[in-house]
Amino acid sequence: MEEVIKKLEKGNVVLTAPMGWDKAAVDGPGQTTLGAKIAERLAKEGVRVGAMYPTLTLVDRKWESLWSRLDNVIATAGAGQLCARGYKHYPQRFCRKCQLRRLPPEGFNPPAKLHYSELKESLSENVCPYWVQESLMQRYHVVLGHYGRLRRFRDIDILIVDEIHEFVIPEIRQVDLADLRERYELDTSSVEALRESTEILVIAHSDDEELWLLYDLLRMPIVWIEDSVVHGAQLRDLPRDVRILGLTATPPPGWPPEGWELIEVKPEKKPVAYIYTQYEWRYDVIETIDASYHISQVLSFASRQCVSCRIAVFATSSRRQLLPEIVRQRYNADVFDAWGRFRIGVDWLDYDVVVVLWPTLHIEVRRHLRSQGRDPNLIELVNAVQLSGRIRPNDDKIVIFAGARFSRFWDYLSNFYELKEVKL
Secondary structure, eight states, X not given: OHHHHHHHXXXXXXXXXXXXXXXXXXXXXXXXXXXXXXXXXXXXXXXXXEXXXXXXXXXXXXXXXXXXXXXXXXXXXXXXXXXXXXOOSSGGGGGGGOTTOOOOOTXXXXXXXXXXXXXXXXXXXXSOHHHHHHHHGGGOSXXXXXXXXXXXXXXXXXXXXXXXXXXXXXXXXXXXXXXXXHHSOOOOSSHHHHHHHHHHHHHHOXXXXXXXXXXXXXXXXXXXXXXXXXXXXXXXXXXXXXXEEEEESSOOTTOSOTTOEEEEOOOSSOOEEEEEOSXXXXXXXXXXHHHHHHHXXXXXXXXXXXXXXXXXXXXXXXXXXXXXXXXXXHTTEEEEEXXXXXXXXXXXXXXXXXXXXXXXXXXXXXXXXXXXXXXXXHHHHHHHHHHHTOBOOOTTOEEEXXXXXXGGGHHHHTTTOEEEEEOO
C-alpha cells in the first residue's frame, strides 16, 4: 500500500493483478481490498477520493463488502434510479422544469455512511432524492459511483477506477424492438430511417420511457440493427485533471499509458489455456457448415477434458447461430453473449470449461474502431481474457481460445496463461 500511495503523489498509477486476486485481499478473512484501504488512509489525511465501478450492481456489491466500513462515505446512483417521478430512462429531460428539484429540507442530517437507497426511504415525496444526493456529495471524503457518473465527480483529488481496461473497450447497449413494434410503426430498413421515425415518435409520445431509451441509444456513434435488436456502442474517455489509481487484471497491450507508473502483482502459477488454430473466422462471408463443424470440434475436445464437463461458450450473435440446441445438449454447453451481462463479472459462473470464440466484437464496432485509427484486435484480446475469467477460479479450470487469430497474439495471452496449441 505504501508503494502505491507514494507513486500516486507523483502521478497516475495502474495496478495489475491476476483475476480473482481482487486487488487484493491483503487482510485475509477481512475482505478489505487494497483500493478501499488506500481510500480510507487518504481520506483520513483530508484527501477527497472517488471510486468508480463499471456498473451500479458492482457499486452495491462493493458497498456491502467493503466501503460501508469507512467513516465518511457516500454511494451514489444516477437519476434513473432516484428520480422522484419514477422516470428510469433519460429522466434528465424533465429536470429543469421539475418542481421537486430542491435542496435538502431544513434540518436534514445525513448519516456519515450514506447509500443512495436510504435517500429514497427517508425523504418526503415532494423532494427529489437525486438532487438531494447531488447537493450532499461535497460533504463526503469518499464518493462511490458507476462509470456513467464520471462527470458528476467534481473536486476529487484521487480517483480509483476499477476495471480500468474498460476505458479502451466500447460500451455497448441494446434495445429489443419487439414491444415497441406492437405500439408504433418503426422503420427499421436502415439505422438512419429508424432514427428519423423515433425522433418523430418521441415528440408525439413524450411519456413513453422505452421510446426515450431507444432515442438515447440511437444518438451513440456506432449503431446497428440485428434480429430486431438495436445495438449502440461508444468509447469512453479517461478522466483528466485528477490523479488516477487504475485497477485491472487485463491491462491492454502497450499499457500502462505514457507517463503512468505500473505496479504489477505476478501470479504464483499460470493456469493452462488452449488455442484452437485450425480455423480462422471470416468477417466478409456468411459462415455455415464449415464453421459449425469446427465449433463442434472445439466442444468435442472440451467435453473430453473432464468427466461430465459443463461448458460455457462466449460468442457474438453470428457465432451463436451456428450452435443449434441439439449441439448444445450433446456437449452440455451453455452459450452466452460475448457482450452480455456476464462480461463484467459480479458472480462467478459454475462451469468447468470456458470457450471464447473469435471474434468477440461485432463487425460494425471493428469498422468504426479502424476508422478512428484504433486496432480492434487489441480490444478483442482484452475482452477475450476477461471472458475467460468468468468461471470460478480453480486448479482444474480449462480455457479454450477458439480461432487461429488468437495464435497471432501468443505473447500477450502468455501473460495470463500457459498456452498450448490444439490441432484436432
